[in-house]
Amino acid sequence: MSTMNLEPVPGRTDEMIVNMGPQHPATHGVLRVVLGLEGERITRAVPHIGYLHRNHEKIEEARTYPMVIAYTDRMDYVSGTQNELPFVLAVEDMLGVEVPDRAKKIRTIFFELYRLASHLVWMGTAMLDLGAISPFLYTFWDREIILGIVEKTAGARMLPNYYTFGGVRRDVHPDFFKDVADFLDHMERRMVDYEHLVLESPVVHARTKGVGVLDQERAVARGVSGPVLRASGVAYDVRKAFPYDAYPDVEFEIPTSPDGDTYARFWVRFQEMYQSIRILRQLLELTPKTGPYKGRAPARLKPPAGERYRAVENSRGELGVLVVSDGSDKPYRVKHRGAAFSNLQIIPDLFVGAKFSDAIAILSSLDPVFGEIDR
Amino acid sequence: MEARVKQERLFDEDVYTVHPDDYRALCERLKAEGYDFPRAISGLDMGYGLRVTLHLTRMSDLAKVTVRTDVPYENPVVASVTDLWPGVEWYEREAYDMLGLRFRGHPDLRRILLEDEWELHPLQKRYDTGGYPLPDWQPAAWPDPEPWAPPPPPEPEEAGEAGEGGEAS
Amino acid sequence: MGLLGSDERPRDVILGTLDDLINMARSRSMWPLTFGIACCAIEMMATWDPKIDADRFGMFFRNTPRQADVMIVSGTVNKKLAKRLRRLYDQMAEPKWVISMGACANQGGPFRQGYSVVEGVDKIVPVDVYIPGCPPRPEALLQALLLLRDKIADRELRYKKPREIPADYDVMAEPGKDGRLPVL
Numbered sequence: 001m002s003t004m005n006l007e008p009v010p011g012r013t014d015e016m017i018v019n020m021g022p023q024h025p026a027t028h029g030v031l032r033v034v035l036g037l038e039g040e041r042i043t044r045a046v047p048h049i050g051y052l053h054r055n056h057e058k059i060e061e062a063r064t065y066p067m068v069i070a071y072t073d074r075m076d077y078v079s080g081t082q083n084e085l086p087f088v089l090a091v092e093d094m095l096g097v098e099v100p101d102r103a104k105k106i107r108t109i110f111f112e113l114y115r116l117a118s119h120l121v122w123m124g125t126a127m128l129d130l131g132a133i134s135p136f137l138y139t140f141w142d143r144e145i146i147l148g149i150v151e152k153t154a155g156a157r158m159l160p161n162y163y164t165f166g167g168v169r170r171d172v173h174p175d176f177f178k179d180v181a182d183f184l185d186h187m188e189r190r191m192v193d194y195e196h197l198v199l200e201s202p203v204v205h206a207r208t209k210g211v212g213v214l215d216q217e218r219a220v221a222r223g224v225s226g227p228v229l230r231a232s233g234v235a236y237d238v239r240k241a242f243p244y245d246a247y248p249d250v251e252f253e254i255p256t257s258p259d260g261d262t263y264a265r266f267w268v269r270f271q272e273m274y275q276s277i278r279i280l281r282q283l284l285e286l287t288p289k290t291g292p293y294k295g296r297a298p299a300r301l302k303p304p305a306g307e308r309y310r311a312v313e314n315s316r317g318e319l320g321v322l323v324v325s326d327g328s329d330k331p332y333r334v335k336h337r338g339a340a341f342s343n344l345q346i347i348p349d350l351f352v353g354a355k356f357s358d359a360i361a362i363l364s365s366l367d368p369v370f371g372e373i374d375r
Numbered sequence: 376m377e378a379r380v381k382q383e384r385l386f387d388e389d390v391y392t393v394h395p396d397d398y399r400a401l402c403e404r405l406k407a408e409g410y411d412f413p414r415a416i417s418g419l420d421m422g423y424g425l426r427v428t429l430h431l432t433r434m435s436d437l438a439k440v441t442v443r444t445d446v447p448y449e450n451p452v453v454a455s456v457t458d459l460w461p462g463v464e465w466y467e468r469e470a471y472d473m474l475g476l477r478f479r480g481h482p483d484l485r486r487i488l489l490e491d492e493w494e495l496h497p498l499q500k501r502y503d504t505g506g507y508p509l510p511d512w513q514p515a516a517w518p519d520p521e522p523w524a525p526p527p528p529p530e531p532e533e534a535g536e537a538g539e540g541g542e543a544s
Numbered sequence: 545m546g547l548l549g550s551d552e553r554p555r556d557v558i559l560g561t562l563d564d565l566i567n568m569a570r571s572r573s574m575w576p577l578t579f580g581i582a583c584c585a586i587e588m589m590a591t592w593d594p595k596i597d598a599d600r601f602g603m604f605f606r607n608t609p610r611q612a613d614v615m616i617v618s619g620t621v622n623k624k625l626a627k628r629l630r631r632l633y634d635q636m637a638e639p640k641w642v643i644s645m646g647a648c649a650n651q652g653g654p655f656r657q658g659y660s661v662v663e664g665v666d667k668i669v670p671v672d673v674y675i676p677g678c679p680p681r682p683e684a685l686l687q688a689l690l691l692l693r694d695k696i697a698d699r700e701l702r703y704k705k706p707r708e709i710p711a712d713y714d715v716m717a718e719p720g721k722d723g724r725l726p727v728l
């Protein structure tokens with residue numbers, strides 16, 4: 001096809017040009033990569049995105065502020081409410097809305113629950129890519145439990161549209177805290193199994209150790225964030241760097257690994273799941289069972305003219321949003337900074353020189369989600 | 376140069392508004408000051424012109440800056456900063472794709488989200504959500520005196536160079 | 545057994561049309577194509593998880609369109625993807641069926657009227673079952689699959705497309721509002 005954007009080198013007959021995607025079971029969506037292959041080794045890689053471009057940013061300009069929240073949900077669709085938070089925080093900053101303490105804590109509980117859900121999806125699909133089917137069956141079972149908890153309170157499973165300016169839309173279900181505590185007990189037992197299934201699996205070791213090494217300087221300059229950046233040894237986490245919501249009140253660590261390879265990225269995600277459990281345990285202690293769940297936000301949402309960039313640490317990294325207001329009830333411009341978008345830029349760096357089957361492992365360690373990359 | 380940079384403090388960020396000709400020089404200065412983490416490049420349609428907003432973080436002390444520069448619709452050319460921060464490569468391509476901003480010196484300025492054949496830069500305010508031109512859209516007057524007087528019309532050789540990336544329609 | 549030659553019919557034979565037999569076989573082994581597009585794809589995966597477990601109905605994902613019978617369009621189809629989707633559909637062997645999953649695939653969903661979104665996948669491929677919802681629950685997808693199963697079992701053997709759509713149909717050339725062509 002003319003849109004391969006990878007022309008054969010004249011006189012070079014040992015290179016084969018292969019198209020991978022957009023329908024490929026291991027691309028986690030609709031990524032297309034055009035690869036130059038020399039035997040099994042990748043010589044060139046050109047990623048193509050945009051197969052899920054759904055004019056998020058244009059359509060958000062034509063929607064009022066509360067309506068935009070529903071759209072942000074659909075960006076990183078694996079991690080639900082996490083996407084709503086940067087937009088909500090930015091508009092709250094512009095409006096000067098006070099958020100009650102309890103609402104902040106509830107938001108953070110949901111945030112961390114979705115981090116667990118997202119990492120579980122990652123674990124299942126990454127192991128599918130590596131050829132193991134059973135982890136998928138376990139992780140999706142656990143994810144269903146999280147979604148059940150969310151559904152009881154928010155009314156929807158995946159895209160709950162639950163946060164709002166000044167807090168959350170409705171109070172949590174009476175069973176909520178007990179459900180979460182039960183789930184954490186279950187999850188702690190399950191983590192032992194997952195360590196056996198994934199981190200200690202000799203197949204995973206063989207396929208990920210020393211594969212796709214990303215060094216620290218390149219990672220920072222490339223704008224990579226989240227677990228991918230921390231696996232390269234940079235302890236940058238928006239939760240600690242620019243704390244938001246209830247994160248100043250809880251204790252947790254930022255797991256980092258100096259290796260920068262695919263295994264390190266797997267390992268860092270695992271450690272993050274432990275930290276999420278730890279954060280959730282503390283929040284269950286700290287959150288009052290009853291109290292206000294929503295602050296006073298003006299009924300007619302018209303933030304004063306100006307702009308605000310806010311970021312949160314979602315499951316994939318720094319998810320930011322730049323909201324520009326012109327004083328009307330619709331945002332003038334909403335620009336999303338996608339964590340997976342930035343992370344995916346390193347594909348050519350990591351793919352070139354790797355074996356073709358390693359490319360699959362590298363891609364699954366980046367954990368792309370195309371709703372947010374293509375927007 | 377100092378006369379053409381306005382610095383203000385907005386929430387927790389330093390915001391520089393700069394003349395497009397000085398944008399690259401300011402970015403080089405910021406790079407030398409240790410701002411190493413490119414967060415994003417946002418393109419904006421201001422109604423009178425296009426705006427590039429570059430968001431940077433310094434990893435050592437977590438200082439944040441934002442650099443803005445405005446260019447007119449007729450000549451939306453800004454220097455690329457891809458060589459300073461490789462992480463903005465796709466953001467610049469996205470800004471070109473969505474708004475028609477052209478980055479001088481970008482290694483591979485192609486459309487990223489839409490297909491190459493498209494001529495539309497959909498995030499410009501002259502189009503409605505469906506990508507149809509709004510009949511009564513008129514560019515606003517360039518604000519006076521801020522940010523800056525519009526840069527002079529394009530030099531002939533600059534226009535030729537910019538023409539490679541396709542004209543804004 | 546001597547069924548055809550003799551006039552005596554053994555007791556363990558059921559007579560029926562060949563149509564029924566083949567349709568039953570088809571309806572009990574619908575193999576969908578692994579093609580997740582957007583948010584709905586995650587719910588599609590959840591339909592094959594241990595809780596809903598669509599595997600028990602004999603439905604297994606196939607990674608190549610040439611082995612698949614059912615295409616589940618699970619998400620927003622934009623103009624860039626439309627050609628690829630149509631090509632995947634053309635690569636599938638007949639008979640083939642399409643399930644349109646979610647508001648986006650049905651008519652554009654929340655992104656309807658956007659410049660890049662195809663307002664309904666039935667503009668590109670003929671659709672057999674539509675599932676409402678954003679995203680539909682896994683149970684809804686399962687019900688759609690079972691509906692499709694009944695539909696296959698009931699139909700005539702000779703495969704008929706619900707609506708013929710030419711393979712070279714171009715979404716980009718579709719006139720939009722007031723008959724104007726979009727600026728591309």
Ligand code: SF4
Nearest residue numbers: 583646647648678679
């Ligand atoms: S219908 Fe809703 S959940 Fe499904 S792809 Fe569209 S936006 Fe996503």
